[in-house]
Amino acid sequence: MRLVWFAVLLLSVVxxxxxxINLDLSGFLPSHAQPTQRLLIDQMRDGVGGRLxxxxxxxDTTENRARLSQQLxxxxxxxxxxxxxxxxxxxxxxxxxWLMQRRYLLTPGLxxxxxxxxxxxxxxxxxxxLLASPLGGMIxxxxxxxxxxxxxxxxxxxxxxxxxxxxxxxWFSHDGKRALxxxxxxxxxMDARAQERALASIRADFSANLRADDGSVSPAQxxxxxxxxxxxxxxxxxxxxxxxxxxxxxxxxxxxxxxxxRAWKPVAYSLIPLLTGLLVGAAAVGAWxxxxxxxxxxxxxxxxxxxxxxxAYLYTHRSAxxxxxxxxxxxxxxLRLAMxxxxxxxxFMLLSDLEGLRQLGLLAAAGAVAAxxxxxxxxxxxxxxxxxxxxxxxxxxxxxxxxxxxxxxxxVALVRADLVWDDDLAHLSPTPPAALEQDRLLRGELGxxxxxxxxxxxxxxxxxxxxxxEQHQPWLESLVRDGTITGYALAAxxxxxxxxxxxxxxxLPDPATARRDLDLALEGLPFxxxxxxxxxxxxxxxxxxxxxQRTDLDGTPWATRVDALLVPGQxxxxxxxxxxxxxxxxxxxxxxxQHRAPGVALLDIKGDxxxxxxxxxxQALLLMLAGIAMIALLLGIGLGxxxxxxxxxxxxxxxxxxxxxxxxALGIRLNLFHLISLLLVLGIGMNYALFxxxxxxxxxxxxxxxxxxxxxxxxxLAAFSCLALTSIPVLHAIGLxxxxxxxxxxxxxxxxxxxxxxxxxx
Amino acid sequence: MPSGxxxxxxxxxxxxxxxxxxxxxxxxxxWGLPLLMSGFAAVEESRARFQEEKHLAxxxxxxxxxxxxxxxxxxxxxxxxxxxxAESLRIDRDRLEWESQGRTRILSLRSQPQIxxxxxxxxxxxxxxxxxxxxxxxxxxxxxxxxxxxTLEPRYDSLAQFIEQIRLQGRDNQxxxxxIIEASxxxxxxxxxxxxx
Numbered sequence: 004m005r006l007v008w009f010a011v012l013l014l015s016v017v018x019x020x021x022x023x024i025n026l027d028l029s030g031f032l033p034s035h036a037q038p039t040q041r042l043l044i045d046q047m048r049d050g051v052g053g054r055l056x057x058x059x060x061x062x063d064t065t066e067n068r069a070r071l072s073q074q075l076x077x078x079x080x081x082x083x084x085x086x087x088x089x090x091x092x093x094x095x096x097x098x099x100x101w102l103m104q105r106r107y108l109l110t111p112g113l114x115x116x117x118x119x120x121x122x123x124x125x126x127x128x129x130x131x132x133l134l135a136s137p138l139g140g141m142i143x144x145x146x147x148x149x150x151x152x153x154x155x156x157x158x159x160x161x162x163x164x165x166x167x168x169x170x171x172x173x174w175f176s177h178d179g180k181r182a183l184x185x186x187x188x189x190x191x192x193m194d195a196r197a198q199e200r201a202l203a204s205i206r207a208d209f210s211a212n213l214r215a216d217d218g219s220v221s222p223a224q225x226x227x228x229x230x231x232x233x234x235x236x237x238x239x240x241x242x243x244x245x246x247x248x249x250x251x252x253x254x255x256x257x258x259x260x261x262x263x264x265r266a267w268k269p270v271a272y273s274l275i276p277l278l279t280g281l282l283v284g285a286a287a288v289g290a291w292x293x294x295x296x297x298x299x300x301x302x303x304x305x306x307x308x309x310x311x312x313x314x315a316y317l318y319t320h321r322s323a324x325x326x327x328x329x330x331x332x333x334x335x336x337x338l339r340l341a342m343x344x345x346x347x348x349x350x351f352m353l354l355s356d357l358e359g360l361r362q363l364g365l366l367a368a369a370g371a372v373a374a375x376x377x378x379x380x381x382x383x384x385x386x387x388x389x390x391x392x393x394x395x396x397x398x399x400x401x402x403x404x405x406x407x408x409x410x411x412x413x414x415v416a417l418v419r420a421d422l423v424w425d426d427d428l429a430h431l432s433p434t435p436p437a438a439l440e441q442d443r444l445l446r447g448e449l450g451x452x453x454x455x456x457x458x459x460x461x462x463x464x465x466x467x468x469x470x471x472x473e474q475h476q477p478w479l480e481s482l483v484r485d486g487t488i489t490g491y492a493l494a495a496x497x498x499x500x501x502x503x504x505x506x507x508x509x510x511l512p513d514p515a516t517a518r519r520d521l522d523l524a525l526e527g528l529p530f531x532x533x534x535x536x537x538x539x540x541x542x543x544x545x546x547x548x549x550x551x552q553r554t555d556l557d558g559t560p561w562a563t564r565v566d567a568l569l570v571p572g573q574x575x576x577x578x579x580x581x582x583x584x585x586x587x588x589x590x591x592x593x594x595x596x597q598h599r600a601p602g603v604a605l606l607d608i609k610g611d612x613x614x615x616x617x618x619x620x621x622q623a624l625l626l627m628l629a630g631i632a633m634i635a636l637l638l639g640i641g642l643g644x645x646x647x648x649x650x651x652x653x654x655x656x657x658x659x660x661x662x663x664x665x666x667x668a669l670g671i672r673l674n675l676f677h678l679i680s681l682l683l684v685l686g687i688g689m690n691y692a693l694f695x696x697x698x699x700x701x702x703x704x705x706x707x708x709x710x711x712x713x714x715x716x717x718x719x720l721a722a723f724s725c726l727a728l729t730s731i732p733v734l735h736a737i738g739l740x741x742x743x744x745x746x747x748x749x750x751x752x753x754x755x756x757x758x759x760x761x762x763x764x765x
Numbered sequence: 766m767p768s769g770x771x772x773x774x775x776x777x778x779x780x781x782x783x784x785x786x787x788x789x790x791x792x793x794x795x796w797g798l799p800l801l802m803s804g805f806a807a808v809e810e811s812r813a814r815f816q817e818e819k820h821l822a823x824x825x826x827x828x829x830x831x832x833x834x835x836x837x838x839x840x841x842x843x844x845x846x847x848x849x850x851a852e853s854l855r856i857d858r859d860r861l862e863w864e865s866q867g868r869t870r871i872l873s874l875r876s877q878p879q880i881x882x883x884x885x886x887x888x889x890x891x892x893x894x895x896x897x898x899x900x901x902x903x904x905x906x907x908x909x910x911x912x913x914x915x916t917l918e919p920r921y922d923s924l925a926q927f928i929e930q931i932r933l934q935g936r937d938n939q940x941x942x943x944x945i946i947e948a949s950x951x952x953x954x955x956x957x958x959x960x961x962x
Contacts, residue, residue, distance in 0.1 A: 132852060133863055135819055135828050137880045138872075139946070140927060145822065168859075169876035179875065529824040 004380040015286035022289030025296045042572060043611050051567045051581050052454030053192015056229045057445045058184040063223035065179060069171035070213055071223055072182040077683030078208040079186060084201035086561040087187035091167060091174030098559060103154055107511060107545040108504045110157040118153055120261040123524035126151040148537040164483050164490035165450040170468060175249040183449055187563055190230055195238040198231040206296050230454055233434045240433045244729040252722035259721060266390035270384060273314040276374035280310045284370030288362045296359050303366035309686045310374030312715040316694055319377055319392060319711040327383035335379060337693045340641045342375030342632045345686040351630035357619050389443045398709045398753050406754040410657050413664035425672030426617045428609060433731050452581030457606040460578040465569055469500035471602050472578040478598060487594050489584025494568035497561035504550045514543045620657055620675045655688035662743040680737045686742025687719060691748050695756040719745040798895060804938035806893030810837045817955040839892045858886055879927045885933045886917055907926050911936050
């Protein structure tokens with residue numbers, strides 16, 4: 004037996020060694036999705052919102068903040084964590100010239116009319132006024148090349164509708180107290196570890212610049228915000244809390260086990276089935292799915308935590324002078340049922356839409372079976388040495404009316420609860436509200452899109468998608484004007500469709516016409532003769548310019564923007580328009596409903612994700628109910644009598660119902676993680692009921708059964724109290740649910756345990 | 766009979782009289798930037814007509830503009846052009862509003878350091894805010910109280926690349942003329958005539 008066990012362990016280790024671990028959340032998003040869901044998931048995984056880091060430098064003097072902003076941007080640009088860093092510094096001359104040369108292909112809003120004598124006259128008169136205004140100094144240098152102001156229009160279009168204010172050539176907050184920057188990470192938003200490295204590099208770059216040449220250290224501070232920061236912080240917080248609670252609960256469980264056995268060997272051996280289960284479970288997931296999600300591994304470890312109970316049943320059921328092999332043989336039925344019911348409950352998760360849940364199901368099922376088999380066949384061959392068990396007073400039997408009353412109360416609470424579910428993703432995030440508010444303010448100052456709303460323009464080809472978005476740009480402008488949004492960004496602003504470029508190029512007059520019309524337009528105006536020769540040269544040059552392709556943008560800041568905002572789908576392309584400053588979501592959805600154009604849709608990342616989560620949660624509930632039905636069937640076969648099945652299942656179901664009712668009564672609304680936790684309650688409660696249900700042949704056996712359940716209950720309570728005490732929403736939800744579930748399982752199992760029976764069927 | 770006390774009184778009165786008589790002389794001797802500035806600082810609101818000529822290298826003849834100016838303490842300036850076209854410009858703290866041909870453009874002065882420095886030459890003078898003026902310019906005063914000239918020269922490079930010198934002329938706390946000489950050689954001259962309240 005040990006040989007088989009070794010072989011299985013070895014195979015598992017080999018399998019695990021070649022199983023990659025996914026650290027992103029993508030496994031908890033549906034894999035068979037409709038195109039919009041697909042897009043939603045892609046956007047969540049590596050869309051614009053998830054990659055955008057907002058930076059604010061505060062403290063020190065304005066000049067120093069501006070200097071630090073420049074130095075930080077320079078360093079970040081040299082590194083390879085970010086594809087784009089912006090701090091409001093003017094474009095370098097070569098990039099300005101690049102734009103200048105292509106302005107007649109890029110700038111929207113110019114037509115053949117703009118280059119006619121009348122159009123030019125109008126532009127030149129406006130130029131005179133501009134020259135006389137305080138803005139005159141800004142345009143003077145460009146005027147000879149660009150009397151129609153195409154470059155200014157282009158720069159404004161690229162800068163967005165509400166660019167931040169600048170001081171000393173870099174972006175600042177309106178109060179002037181913070182220098183602002185934006186960075187776009189190379190790594191997708193969901194890759195929390197890569198994001199962590201990128202953020203660490205920013206912090207290092209910033210501190211490296213704090214020391215001035217004269218040795219003084221600037222008191223300036225850097226604040227980071229945005230989805231990557233929240234993701235990295237959340238991961239760290241969860242990891243830290245998980246480590247702390249794991250450490251604490253291992254300590255407590257070990258202490259309790261030691262107090263029970265007063266010997267180290269049984270304590271140490273108790274871990275063998277658990278570790279075997281985890282190893283085999285993870286390997287099974289790796290073999291089936293090809294990879295395993297980090298989160299599956301974490302939850303899986305919690306889920307098969309009940310496997311630590313199996314050895315306790317073995318060790319506590321040993322009678323004086325009996326070999327463990329005999330004990331294992333005696334409790335084999337209960338152990339088998341415990342193992343199979345857990346496996347069955349978990350296996351139903353294999354039908355889930357979420358790969359993460361499917362993995363979790365397989366891990367828990369395989370793990371439970373492996374742990375059960377190890378307890379049955381391997382543990383008895385390991386000599387635990389001499390240990391003695393404490394004699395506990397007999398379990399009190401709480402009166403049935405109390406249990407019925409409690410159950411009835413729970414039912415009432417369940418029926419009356421009007422708000423049972425909570426699908427708000429924000430409630431699962433450990434990000435403090437103050438940080439979210441800071442993020443909102445910073446986003447407003449920077450005019451950066453919020454992470455929630457995107458407009459999508461879907462068409463068969465990239466070119467068609469660009470053209471579609473261009474076609475609706477006037478409508479977007481109208482949304483800005485009426486205040487529904489404060490701004491938007493489009494790939495077409497940096498890479499207009501070929502059609503648009505062609506039309507703009509065709510609108511340029513031939514040299515002779517251009518000269519004639521310009522002369523006509525200049526008549527009577529005080530411009531020095533020949534002032535606009537560069538303009539005529541540029542027009543002529545632009546007429547033969549090749550159209551701008553995506554590859555022409557390589558090496559410019561606009562490449563990143565186009566790649567982020569023009570994405571391929573399955574058999575189609577999507578141009579995305581992230582929206583800024585959506586103050587009322589309802590107003591936006593109404594505007595879009597009214598616009599009703601084919602290919603144009605709104606992607607509400609938060610709302611749509613919550614819908615996905617809600618569907619997953621509903622499905623998980625159905626699967627759980629199906630699992631319970633199958634377990635009842637299995638118990639029917641295993642236990643042979645309907646009465647016993649009812650007596651075994653009743654405490655478990657009562658415990659699950661009462662725990663749920665208690666959560667609701669505490670004002671907690673339920674999510675997917677509570678459901679997963681209830682699955683664990685099912686497993687644990689079933690074990691208690693099964694071992695209590697074993698008809699004890701005598702008082703000694705009843706005492707042992709009581710001790711086994713007491714020991715298992717105590718360890719579960721200790722471990723999950725630690726989890727319930729954390730402030731991380733997900734961990735807290737699991738801890739509290741299982742804690743309550745364990746308590747009520749013990750209670751109901753004690754109520755419905757049978758009297759000492761004369762014969763022993765097991 | 767004059768007592769000792771009344772003698773002191775008389776002495777004090779004489780001294781007071783002497784001080785009173787001497788004050789214009791003292792003031793004349795001490796007249797300078799601080800006093801000129803405090804004169805401006807006393808003005809809550811003022812209105813004026815202006816005529817402006819801009820000599821630009823690109824143009825064969827100067828642009829001639831005229832209209833009205835309005836200043837409200839401490840940081841509001843309005844410039845309404847009435848000839849040869851209608852246009853208005855309002856500065857309120859950091860915000861510049863430019864209304865021309867039915868279109869209003871708003872811009873933050875802070876994001877346009879050169880325009881800000883230019884606007885400050887006028888605003889800080891009218892507000893009597895010497896420190897604000899000195900933040901951007903080296904300030905020099907010449908002449909007398911009734912005929913003075915303030916010369917402003919940029920204190921930092923980025924401004925010097927744009928402006929060579931600004932000359933403000935006036936009488937008492939009234940600004941009469943503003944001349945801006947740009948580094949490019951372009952210059953503008955604005956004559957101002959106060960409209961009494």
